[in-house]
Amino acid sequence: MSANLHQFPNPLPLPVGPIAPSRPSNPSGKIDPASVGRIVRPVPPATNKVGLNDICLSYRAQSGTRLLALDRINLQVQTGEFLCIVGPSGCGKSTLLHLVAGLHHQTSGEIRIDGKPVEGPGTDRILIFQEHGLFPWLTVRQNVEFGMKMKGIPKTERQEKTQHYLRLVHLAKFENSYIHQLSGGMRQRVAIARALATEPDVLLMDEPFAALDAQTRDLLHDELERIWADTGRTIIFVTHNVREAVRLGDRVVLLTFRPGRVKSEFLIELPRPRHLEDPAVAGTARAILDELREEINRSLEAEYREGVKPRIDPQQESELEEGSRV
Amino acid sequence: MKRVARYVIFYGALFALWTILAKLKIWPPYLFPAPWGVAEALYAGFQDHTYWVAIRVSMQRVLIGYGISVVLGMILGLGVASNKFLEETMGGLLVSLQSLPSICWWPLALLWFGLNQNAILFVVIMGSLLSVTLAMEDGRKQMPKIFSQAGRNLGAKGFKLFWYILLPASLPFIVSGLKQGWAFAWRSLITAEMLYLSLGLGQVLMMGRDLNDMSAVIAVMFLIIAIGYIVDGVVFKGMERHLQNKWGLTATS
Numbered sequence: 001m002s003a004n005l006h007q008f009p010n011p012l013p014l015p016v017g018p019i020a021p022s023r024p025s026n027p028s029g030k031i032d033p034a035s036v037g038r039i040v041r042p043v044p045p046a047t048n049k050v051g052l053n054d055i056c057l058s059y060r061a062q063s064g065t066r067l068l069a070l071d072r073i074n075l076q077v078q079t080g081e082f083l084c085i086v087g088p089s090g091c092g093k094s095t096l097l098h099l100v101a102g103l104h105h106q107t108s109g110e111i112r113i114d115g116k117p118v119e120g121p122g123t124d125r126i127l128i129f130q131e132h133g134l135f136p137w138l139t140v141r142q143n144v145e146f147g148m149k150m151k152g153i154p155k156t157e158r159q160e161k162t163q164h165y166l167r168l169v170h171l172a173k174f175e176n177s178y179i180h181q182l183s184g185g186m187r188q189r190v191a192i193a194r195a196l197a198t199e200p201d202v203l204l205m206d207e208p209f210a211a212l213d214a215q216t217r218d219l220l221h222d223e224l225e226r227i228w229a230d231t232g233r234t235i236i237f238v239t240h241n242v243r244e245a246v247r248l249g250d251r252v253v254l255l256t257f258r259p260g261r262v263k264s265e266f267l268i269e270l271p272r273p274r275h276l277e278d279p280a281v282a283g284t285a286r287a288i289l290d291e292l293r294e295e296i297n298r299s300l301e302a303e304y305r306e307g308v309k310p311r312i313d314p315q316q317e318s319e320l321e322e323g324s325r326v
Numbered sequence: 327m328k329r330v331a332r333y334v335i336f337y338g339a340l341f342a343l344w345t346i347l348a349k350l351k352i353w354p355p356y357l358f359p360a361p362w363g364v365a366e367a368l369y370a371g372f373q374d375h376t377y378w379v380a381i382r383v384s385m386q387r388v389l390i391g392y393g394i395s396v397v398l399g400m401i402l403g404l405g406v407a408s409n410k411f412l413e414e415t416m417g418g419l420l421v422s423l424q425s426l427p428s429i430c431w432w433p434l435a436l437l438w439f440g441l442n443q444n445a446i447l448f449v450v451i452m453g454s455l456l457s458v459t460l461a462m463e464d465g466r467k468q469m470p471k472i473f474s475q476a477g478r479n480l481g482a483k484g485f486k487l488f489w490y491i492l493l494p495a496s497l498p499f500i501v502s503g504l505k506q507g508w509a510f511a512w513r514s515l516i517t518a519e520m521l522y523l524s525l526g527l528g529q530v531l532m533m534g535r536d537l538n539d540m541s542a543v544i545a546v547m548f549l550i551i552a553i554g555y556i557v558d559g560v561v562f563k564g565m566e567r568h569l570q571n572k573w574g575l576t577a578t579s
Contacts, residue, residue: 098475101479102479103475103478103479121478121479121481121483122481123479123480123481125479126479126480127475127476127479129472129475129476131472133472133473133475133476134476135473135476135477135491135494135495136572136573136574137494137495137497137569137572137573138494146477146480146482146490147480147481149490150480150481150482150486150490151481178571178572178573178574179574180573180574181574194480198480198481
């Protein structure tokens with residue numbers, strides 16, 4: 001199977017050219033919708049943090065046929081870049097993050113972090129789940145400490161860092177609470193603190209704010225942007241909300257519906273800090289949404305036709321791993 | 327308050343019925359002892375330390391046997407849950423073995439280990455191991471995948487993944503299995519002790535039978551029930567409450 005996939009010719013020419021710096025461009029605060037451009041140039045490999053090269057993923061569906069979930073994904077993410085991936089549900093965008101996290105294996109292709117191929121999970125890339133994935137049997141502090149404990153960092157250092165990151169997300173007072181005692185927004189902030197505490201180079205965020213109410217989400221957008229600016233982490237952020245992607249990202253990548261392919265990329269050069277209600281953000285989002293709508297329609301059609309949501313569920317671990325072994 | 331009143335009424339009535347039946351002397355006292363006869367037997371048993379020694383010996387045996395069951399059962403259950411081959415083959419075997427009363431292992435245990443404590447331990451382990459194994463297997467499957475994914479993502483693997491993630495994450499799902507395993511272990515122990523006369527509560531009970539002292543038999547039955555009840559109420563209820571507080575679960579029972 002994988003041999004067949006390799007035979008596909010690479011459809012993307014790879015011209016070389018620098019990507020325009022997106023931060024802190026346009027400090028005047030003036031918003032210029034024209035600054036939103038389509039880019040076709042991958043960034044030069046020297047500054048790459050994450051490289052996805054020809055990633056394909058297929059798995060066996062329940063009917064026994066093989067489904068291609070991801071089709072030759074090529075993406076290069078710069079160090080310190082905030083990359084957003086949008087797409088209709090079922091395009092495999094969450095699965096892509098799980099691949100980068102090393103929790104699943106692609107059928108073919110290669111993922112590189114700093115030029116080194118990914119072979120499994122590693123604390124240089126921490127995934128933040130939509131349902132936060134915090135451990136309910138541990139307190140907030142123990143959750144944040146967890147990654148450092150696994151690394152074998154001494155207790156005193158762990159405590160210091162935990163304090164630091166809990167302060168960063170404004171939760172220092174809640175260190176002894178259990179997870180169920182926190183609100184949804186607070187839980188997601190703990191998840192961010194837990195991820196940051198292992199000091200990863202790359203933060204992978206899988207629709208982290210999708211289950212939150214609008215006000216909380218606004219607040220967390222601001223906090224995430226601040227933390228990103230303060231810590232200089234590379235972030236890959238998956239969402240189905242285009243406006244959120246434009247609000248946060250330096251670059252927005254649009255995936256197609258089944259199989260997931262890179263449909264187009266948008267460079268977002270709006271000044272920061274942005275706001276979800278900025279007309280420029282809304283305008284840019286509309287342009288991207290026009291392209292996305294086509295894919296959403298395809299996904300809806302498939303849904304009606306098949307009567308079920310043709311979603312690739314990253315939780316279906318065994319199925320995917322079975323697929324990856326072939 | 328109302329609950330206490332109900333308890334008092336129910337047990338008061340039961341006691342009264344017992345007293346009346348004993349007073350009426352429908353059956354001779356050596357067949358149907360009166361409450362005060364049982365109370366006397368209990369007092370005498372504790373007075374000459376027979377019951378203290380028996381309780382200590384039995385508790386020691388059940389703790390060792392149950393402890394081994396829990397450790398083995400968790401490893402086995404986890405293995406079965408995480409391996410498709412084992413699940414398909416051993417999973418069915420485990421379920422069918424559970425219909426076998428553990429005392430059926432007694433003849434084999436005697437041959438394998440001889441007439442000693444190890445044979446009793448073996449029967450106790452066989453009594454509770456399956457409950458723990460099946461509970462752990464089930465717990466591992468019910469446990470949300472996100473915990474192991476998040477754990478692996480944060481750098482836990484191998485034994486650390488088991489100890490810091492899989493075990494605590496599956497605890498709420500296996501408490502009832504652990505409890506059932508305890509009940510089976512306790513029953514198996516008493517049964518084995520009744521067959522193999524060497525200290526322990528089961529033996530004291532059989533001694534009552536040999537002496538035709540039904541008061542003593544009933545006294546020991548009370549002790550067996552009381553210990554089972556106390557362990558359930560203190561250890562397992564406490565554990566459940568603790569987990570509910572941590573996880574924020576609502577009471578399930």
